[in-house]
Amino acid sequence: xxxxxxxxxxxxxxxxxxxxxxxxxxxKALCLPLTIIGFIAALYFSVITFLQVSASSDHQVIYFLxxxxxxxxxxxxxxxxxxxxxxxxxxxxxxxxxxLAAIFxxxxxxxxxxxxxxxxxxxxxxxxxxxxxxxxxxxxxxxYVLLEVSSLTSYALIAMGSRRASVAxxxxxxxxxxxxxxxxxxxxxxxxxxxxxxxxxxxDILIGEGLLESPAVYVAFLLIFVGxxxxxxxxxxxTWLPNAYSRAPTATGCIIAPLMTKVSxxxxxxxxxxxxxxxxxxxxxxxSGPMVWIAVVAIIAGSILALGQKDLRRMLxxxxxxxxxxxxxxxWLLAPGGMARGESLYSTATGLVxxxxxxxxxxxxxxxxxxxVGAMIVKAGSSRxxxxxxxxxxxxxxxxxFVVGALAMIGVPPTCGFFSKWYxxxxxxxxxxxxxxxxxxxxxxxxxxxxxxxxxFAYFGKLPEVDDAHGHHQRHDEGxxxxxxxxxxxxxxxxxxxxxAIGLFNKEIAGYLSQFLNTVxxxxxx
Amino acid sequence: MKKLAGIVVFxxxxxxxxxxxxxxxxxxxxxxxxPANKSPLSQYFIKNTIVDTEVPNMVTAVLADYRxxxxxxxxxxxxxxxxxxxxxxxxxxxxxxxxxxTADTKPDIIITNTCRLLIPLIQLFALYVLAHGHSSxxxxxxxxxxxxxxxxxxxxxxxxxxxxKRFSEKQAFICSGIGxxxxxxxxxxxxxxxxxxxxxxxxxxxxxxxxxxxxARYYAMLGVEIGVMFTVTSIMFLIYGLLATRGKMTAxx
Numbered sequence: 001x002x003x004x005x006x007x008x009x010x011x012x013x014x015x016x017x018x019x020x021x022x023x024x025x026x027x028k029a030l031c032l033p034l035t036i037i038g039f040i041a042a043l044y045f046s047v048i049t050f051l052q053v054s055a056s057s058d059h060q061v062i063y064f065l066x067x068x069x070x071x072x073x074x075x076x077x078x079x080x081x082x083x084x085x086x087x088x089x090x091x092x093x094x095x096x097x098x099x100l101a102a103i104f105x106x107x108x109x110x111x112x113x114x115x116x117x118x119x120x121x122x123x124x125x126x127x128x129x130x131x132x133x134x135x136x137x138x139x140x141x142x143x144y145v146l147l148e149v150s151s152l153t154s155y156a157l158i159a160m161g162s163r164r165a166s167v168a169x170x171x172x173x174x175x176x177x178x179x180x181x182x183x184x185x186x187x188x189x190x191x192x193x194x195x196x197x198x199x200x201x202x203x204d205i206l207i208g209e210g211l212l213e214s215p216a217v218y219v220a221f222l223l224i225f226v227g228x229x230x231x232x233x234x235x236x237x238x239t240w241l242p243n244a245y246s247r248a249p250t251a252t253g254c255i256i257a258p259l260m261t262k263v264s265x266x267x268x269x270x271x272x273x274x275x276x277x278x279x280x281x282x283x284x285x286x287x288s289g290p291m292v293w294i295a296v297v298a299i300i301a302g303s304i305l306a307l308g309q310k311d312l313r314r315m316l317x318x319x320x321x322x323x324x325x326x327x328x329x330x331x332w333l334l335a336p337g338g339m340a341r342g343e344s345l346y347s348t349a350t351g352l353v354x355x356x357x358x359x360x361x362x363x364x365x366x367x368x369x370x371x372x373v374g375a376m377i378v379k380a381g382s383s384r385x386x387x388x389x390x391x392x393x394x395x396x397x398x399x400x401x402f403v404v405g406a407l408a409m410i411g412v413p414p415t416c417g418f419f420s421k422w423y424x425x426x427x428x429x430x431x432x433x434x435x436x437x438x439x440x441x442x443x444x445x446x447x448x449x450x451x452x453x454x455x456x457f458a459y460f461g462k463l464p465e466v467d468d469a470h471g472h473h474q475r476h477d478e479g480x481x482x483x484x485x486x487x488x489x490x491x492x493x494x495x496x497x498x499x500x501a502i503g504l505f506n507k508e509i510a511g512y513l514s515q516f517l518n519t520v521x522x523x524x525x526x
Numbered sequence: 527m528k529k530l531a532g533i534v535v536f537x538x539x540x541x542x543x544x545x546x547x548x549x550x551x552x553x554x555x556x557x558x559x560x561p562a563n564k565s566p567l568s569q570y571f572i573k574n575t576i577v578d579t580e581v582p583n584m585v586t587a588v589l590a591d592y593r594x595x596x597x598x599x600x601x602x603x604x605x606x607x608x609x610x611x612x613x614x615x616x617x618x619x620x621x622x623x624x625x626x627x628t629a630d631t632k633p634d635i636i637i638t639n640t641c642r643l644l645i646p647l648i649q650l651f652a653l654y655v656l657a658h659g660h661s662s663x664x665x666x667x668x669x670x671x672x673x674x675x676x677x678x679x680x681x682x683x684x685x686x687x688x689x690x691k692r693f694s695e696k697q698a699f700i701c702s703g704i705g706x707x708x709x710x711x712x713x714x715x716x717x718x719x720x721x722x723x724x725x726x727x728x729x730x731x732x733x734x735x736x737x738x739x740x741x742a743r744y745y746a747m748l749g750v751e752i753g754v755m756f757t758v759t760s761i762m763f764l765i766y767g768l769l770a771t772r773g774k775m776t777a778x779x
Contacts, residue, residue, distance in 0.1 A: 011713065015707070021605075022704075025696055066592065073570065074570050077571075126606055145599045146599060195564065195565025196565060215547060216545045219541055222541060223541075
């Protein structure tokens with residue numbers, strides 16, 4: 001069974017989703033356990049896959065679906081799964097985030113979407129299946145199919161909230177569909193020029209037949225990139241994100257916000273490094289100048305817009321836009337000629353390591369913050385920042401986890417946010433892009449202002465005073481501690497521990513990422 | 527705003543034109559020399575489909591075997607569409623304030639009798655399209671849509687309640703799930719027999735009366751197409767019912 005782990009990590013949650021939809025019609029209480037079992041299995045199989053990857057000599061595990069292997073048949077006859085160090089790590093992150101979000105959802109689903117728990121959990125599982133499938137696949141069209149699965153499920157999961165959520169979901173649906181169509185059109189162009197859908201196959205043909213200067217390939221890259229750009233919510237195509245994320249049901253926000261944009265960044269990396277290859281993206285296109293500037297604008301705009309928000313979830317949504325700017329900027333830092341062929345990509349591309357690292361740490365940070373905010377909103381009764389007064393006294397554990405998440409977002413040393421930012425900033429120095437380094441530092445300062453304002457409200461803010469019948473001032477529920485239930489606290493504490501763990505293991509993670517980049521620089525064959 | 531949209535559309539058009547502008551770069555329409563036609567993959571499919579799978583229709587073989595994994599998730603997409611529409615629009619009313627207004631007109635005698643004649647034929651044709659997908663255009667998706675249309679015709683000619691008596695909402699959900707279970711079941715059967723997921727050839731070990739892996743692929747393809755048909759039929763009907771009644775799933779039209 002071990003060698004089937006790459007496909008089982010997809011199929012087990014898929015079956016769990018189907019059983020959820022079927023058995024849930026009769027036994028609603030089965031849905032949550034089924035979901036959790038599905039995600040535990042996915043986590044187990046993705047850890048096994050990653051162990052296999054790191055143990056193998058060329059640091060990748062290849063699985064041919066339907067047995068159409070590349071040794072007997074031409075590459076690309078069937079669909080291929082290829083797990084390397086980058087997506088191996090990401091698979092674990094996706095499964096773990098989904099598991100924690102599912103445990104957290106217990107209090108919310110029956111409250112926010114009454115009567116539809118089976119459908120909710122089935123869609124929830126299928127969203128994670130779609131995201132894992134996009135991450136693991138080595139086939140450009142299979143990626144599109146899984147993109148459809150994950151997009152459709154996320155539209156539905158967002159729209160299940162209030163009436164305002166369905167308007168936001170509709171906006172997201174239009175934008176997302178345009179993005180997916182662009183992606184599909186680009187893959188079509190690539191297929192016309194190369195006759196292959198396998199990512200490595202496309203790359204080999206592009207290099208082998210000298211197609212790097214072809215206008216059709218250029219248009220293909222442009223279309224695919226714009227499609228992913230929309231999915232990324234990279235500025236200025238990010239208008240759909242704040243509404244969709246802040247109005248979604250709580251549990252939906254907790255899985256979509258940490259994963260959706262991060263998986264899209266991964267897809268961008270995969271398209272850049274594996275499908276087109278660094279020699280095309282960095283040397284032939286040389287978009288490095290404008291792309292990093294757009295990233296700078298994205299970071300500054302996202303941070304400033306976050307400063308102006310009164311609603312906590314909305315503020316976090318704008319911060320995601322800034323974080324996407326970090327990752328896209330880091331990926332494009334490499335200047336033309338920055339990588340000589342055959343040379344290790346790592347020695348010249350610390351920015352790429354930073355991007356990979358930030359995908360992982362941002363997923364963990366966003367999860368921690370969205371979980372904490374979800375728990376805080378329950379206690380405060382509203383999502384306005386002003387209403388967070390006195391929360392430290394009411395629920396100290398929740399607030400402690402929120403502080404850890406906030407410190408990671410600001411970039412304080414033992415947490416992962418510091419290390420990923422460190423790699424991004426040193427990448428910027430290495431490439432001589434001072435504007436990017438400046439934007440990162442400004443955004444950290446803005447984050448510090450934002451989060452300390454909330455922490456101040458929650459710690460020092462006095463609860464509103466009420467006059468009793470005799471005209472005496474009386475504080476209501478003074479000192480009363482009402483912590484959240486364990487189903488909310490356990491995932492929250494685990495998420496904040498993960499933030500510190502990802503930070504402490506920074507050497508290992510950066511080592512894996514540089515190993516991955518070396519493989520890419522050697523032509524992807526390992 | 528309209529002008530801006532115009533500029534965007536114009537720019538995208540220009541980019542697409544740029545892509546096909548150079549004649550020696552972009553293959554002309556339908557040419558046999560295009561990279562897609564000359565590639566080892568297309569050559570492989572043309573030469574070996576019948577050898578590998580015994581299926582004369584190459585499209586079906588690519589869809590249901592070589593790239594069967596994509597098709598499994600296309601089926602999941604259909605399933606998700608049904609679940610998603612249910613999740614968004616379904617409203618549960620427990621005899622509340624807003625009573626459903628039912629039309630008190632009787633079903634038209636000409637229409638209902640024509641449908642009585644047509645529906646069995648439509649359903650037979652759906653099964654034919656499904657079963658004949660191996661050698662002519664057709665398959666689970668097409669057959670499923672036709673089958674779903676026959677149930678929708680019942681709902682149109684009589685009303686949704688009559689259609690739901692034959693194929694209830696719950697049954698539709700169960701059938702749509704069963705379709706995916708059938709598809710994934712074929713995949714898992716190959717895993718349990720020691721081969722890769724969806725490597726149907728190995729199923730000949732447990733399929734009675736089939737002794738070659740090629741014929742096993744042939745029958746397994748039919749099996750997964752049946753699964754696809756289950757899902758597509760029930761989701762088609764479910765989506766119609768939900769949208770036609772604004773999520774109330776009663777009376778309708």
